[in-house]
Amino acid sequence: MADIKPFLCIRPAEGKAADIAALPYDVYNRKEAKAEVEKHPDSFLKIDRAETQFEDSVDTYDPQVYQRAHDILWDMIGRGEFVQEQTPCYYIYELTMQNRVQTGIVACASIDDYADGVIKKHENTRAEKEADRIRHVDTCNAQTGPIFLAYRADAVIREVVRRAKETKALYDFTSEDGIRHRVFVISQPDEIEKIRNAFGGIGEVYIADGHHRAASAVKVGFQRREQNPAYTGEEEFNYFLSVLFPDEELMIMDYNRVVKDLGTDTPESFLEKAGRIFELEELSEAEKPREKGQISMYLAEKWYKLTVKEQDRSADPVEGLDVSLLQNLLLQPVLGILDPKTDARIDFVGGIRGLKELERRVHEDCAVAFAMYPTSIQELFAVADAGRLMPPKSTWFEPKLRSGLCIHSLE
Numbered sequence: 497m498a499d500i501k502p503f504l505c506i507r508p509a510e511g512k513a514a515d516i517a518a519l520p521y522d523v524y525n526r527k528e529a530k531a532e533v534e535k536h537p538d539s540f541l542k543i544d545r546a547e548t549q550f551e552d553s554v555d556t557y558d559p560q561v562y563q564r565a566h567d568i569l570w571d572m573i574g575r576g577e578f579v580q581e582q583t584p585c586y587y588i589y590e591l592t593m594q595n596r597v598q599t600g601i602v603a604c605a606s607i608d609d610y611a612d613g614v615i616k617k618h619e620n621t622r623a624e625k626e627a628d629r630i631r632h633v634d635t636c637n638a639q640t641g642p643i644f645l646a647y648r649a650d651a652v653i654r655e656v657v658r659r660a661k662e663t664k665a666l667y668d669f670t671s672e673d674g675i676r677h678r679v680f681v682i683s684q685p686d687e688i689e690k691i692r693n694a695f696g697g698i699g700e701v702y703i704a705d706g707h708h709r710a711a712s713a714v715k716v717g718f719q720r721r722e723q724n725p726a727y728t729g730e731e732e733f734n735y736f737l738s739v740l741f742p743d744e745e746l747m748i749m750d751y752n753r754v755v756k757d758l759g760t761d762t763p764e765s766f767l768e769k770a771g772r773i774f775e776l777e778e779l780s781e782a783e784k785p786r787e788k789g790q791i792s793m794y795l796a797e798k799w800y801k802l803t804v805k806e807q808d809r810s811a812d813p814v815e816g817l818d819v820s821l822l823q824n825l826l827l828q829p830v831l832g833i834l835d836p837k838t839d840a841r842i843d844f845v846g847g848i849r850g851l852k853e854l855e856r857r858v859h860e861d862c863a864v865a866f867a868m869y870p871t872s873i874q875e876l877f878a879v880a881d882a883g884r885l886m887p888p889k890s891t892w893f894e895p896k897l898r899s900g901l902c903i904h905s906l907e
Contacts, residue, residue, distance in 0.1 A: 498614055498647070499606040500695035501735060502584035502688050506638070506903040507666070507679075509579050514669035516540050516577070517677065517898035520641055522708075526556060538577075540900025543569050544632075544640055557628060562635035569636055569903075578903070581681075586691055587902055588660045588680040589739050593895040598745040599657055601691065602679075602902045604735035605645065605701065607717040610710065615645070616700055616880035619707045619888075629712035639713050639737040639904040642897055644705035646873060649742035652694040656687050667901065675895045679902075701740065702880050704873075705893045710736065720906070737904035739897055743873045749847035749892040750784070750870045752854055753822065754862040756841045759831050763796040766830070766864070773825050774802035782851045785869035791822055792851075792867035794858050813878040818869050819890050837888045844889040 508516045515536065521544035524532060529545040542548055546565035547556045554561065572578055587602035609615045633639055660680045667679040682688060695701075703710055713736035720733035727734070758766045770776060770793065779799040785792050789809060791802040808825060810816040815824070827833040827842070836842050843862070845853055847870065854865035871890050879886050 498695045498698050498701045499609055500601075500603045500701070500738075500740065501606075501692060502586045502682075503604045503732070503735070503737075503904055504581050504584055505587060505602070506573060506578050506580045506905060507587075507901060509577055512538070512577055513667040513677075513679070513901060514671070516900040517669075517671065518544065518900050519896050520706075520899060521545050523896065526552070540640070540898075543636070544899055557631070559631075562631050565632060566636045569638065569640070580905075581683075583683065584688075586682040586688060587666075588657055588678075588682065589897070589901070590661065590676075590678040590680075591895045591897075592676040592678075593674070596747065598741055598747075598895075599661070600644075600739040600741040600897075601653070601657065602642065602737075602739050603691075604732075604904055605643070605738045605740075607714045607734055607736060608729075609701070610714045610736075611718075613883075614699070614701060615710075616702050617707060617710075618703070618876055618880045618884070618886045618890075620885055621708050621711045625708045626712045626715065629709055630715055633713055633716045633906075634719070637906050639709075639906070641706070641709050641737070641899045642902065643703060643710045643713070643736060643738045644893065644897055645738045645740045646702045646704045646743055646746055646876075647695075647698055647700070647740055648877075649744040650694050650698060652690055654742065656682065656690050656694075660687070671898070673895075677898060677901070695740075700877075700881070702877060704741070704746065704876070704891070713737070716906070731906075732904065733906045735904070737902065743877070746873050747894070748870045748873060748876070749894050750868045751819070751889045751892045752845045752847060752868055753819075753827070753836075753866040753889075754843050754845060754854060754857045755827070755831060755833070755864050755866075756843070756862050758863045761830070763863075767795060767800070769830050770800075770802060770826060773805075773808075773830075775805060777801045777803075782855070784851065784867055785818075788818060788869050788872075789821075790869055791818065794851075794854050794865040794867070795863075813875065813882045814884045814886065817871060817875060817879075817886065817890060819871070819887050822866060822868070823887060846892045848892065848894050 515538040518540040530548045533548040590599045665678045789804040793800045
């Protein structure tokens with residue numbers, strides 16, 4: 497059962513949340529991150545990406561970069577720009593995007609649940625990406641970016657959350673991208689007990705986004721155990737910062753594909769091959785797929801609807817994903833893209849950018865684009881429950897959680 501506990505949160509002082517809150521560290525490259533911090537000097541990005549505080553000649557992974565992150569964080573805490581709760585609490589984090597609301601519980605999840613498979617994964621992680629966040633967490637002595645977890649909706653948790661949202665928000669602001677953020681605190685002992693007991697009855701929790709941050713936080717926790725052989729399991733390093741959302745409120749957006757060239761094919765010959773593999777229909781205008789098993793293709797200034805034939809569909813949790821069907825039926829056998837993780841001919845475009853971005857890419861540097869039907873949260877659960885992994889770039893979650901609103905100290 498899931499051990500999801502309240503914690504002593506470090507959070508922005510009154511009036512500071514909107515200035516501090518920042519998008520996740522990995523949505524920016526170094527140049528973009530530096531520009532963002534120059535534009536917003538209080539942004540938490542200066543801690544999550546402390547290389548922004550140095551000349552470009554300093555390596556991103558230089559030890560002094562991580563030390564600077566530590567120093568900025570704890571200096572801000574010392575100056576009162578952050579405050580720390582005196583008793584363990586849960587928090588409610590509500591995000592509203594285009595009138596769609598999703599509400600998560602900010603809490604700490606157990607590194608043992610991660611190791612034992614109670615917290616389930618659907619992606620592999622890369623050692624070099626883990627190493628960066630391991631050093632960041634370890635040097636800062638704090639987890640600064642929450643892991644996005646999902647769970648099957650629970651009536652008790654739903655009711656506690658509803659009551660909490662009737663109280664006055666700690667923070668209520670709208671970020672530059674139009675997302676409204678509200679944070680509430682749950683400090684009453686009886687409400688805390690209800691939430692912890694409810695999660696204790698939930699058998700599985702799933703990583704929706706943040707696999708590298710989760711793996712890094714867990715590895716720091718186990719390192720701390722080795723350094724402290726008399727640990728009890730209750731120390732803060734045994735837990736990692738998370739925001740847990742019920743499946744009924746989550747929306748996964750499409751994660752689309754663009755391919756740089758058609759190999760030896762012309763647009764005409766490629767279209768003919770695609771028409772043999774899929775049921776093909778020319779569209780009069782750009783149109784997103786309307787159901788599972790449909791793919792919209794942009795080729796030579798025209799949009800087409802590709803529908804997977806019945807005999808090619810699969811009940812397998814991985815092979816039946818639309819991204820798998822496109823890869824296995826068309827990208828690999830026709831275009832020779834054997835491994836989408838490493839092949840430079842394929843690129844991925846988040847659904848938040850829309851179909852116009854796919855058209856732009858084909859006009860500028862690609863030959864064909866594919867708009868996918870979004871993977872569902874139930875498909876994600878099925879893959880994780882089977883102990884399997886999704887193909888790369890299968891899910892795109894919006895809105896993105898902000899870093900800096902809730903911080904978890906490891907001491």
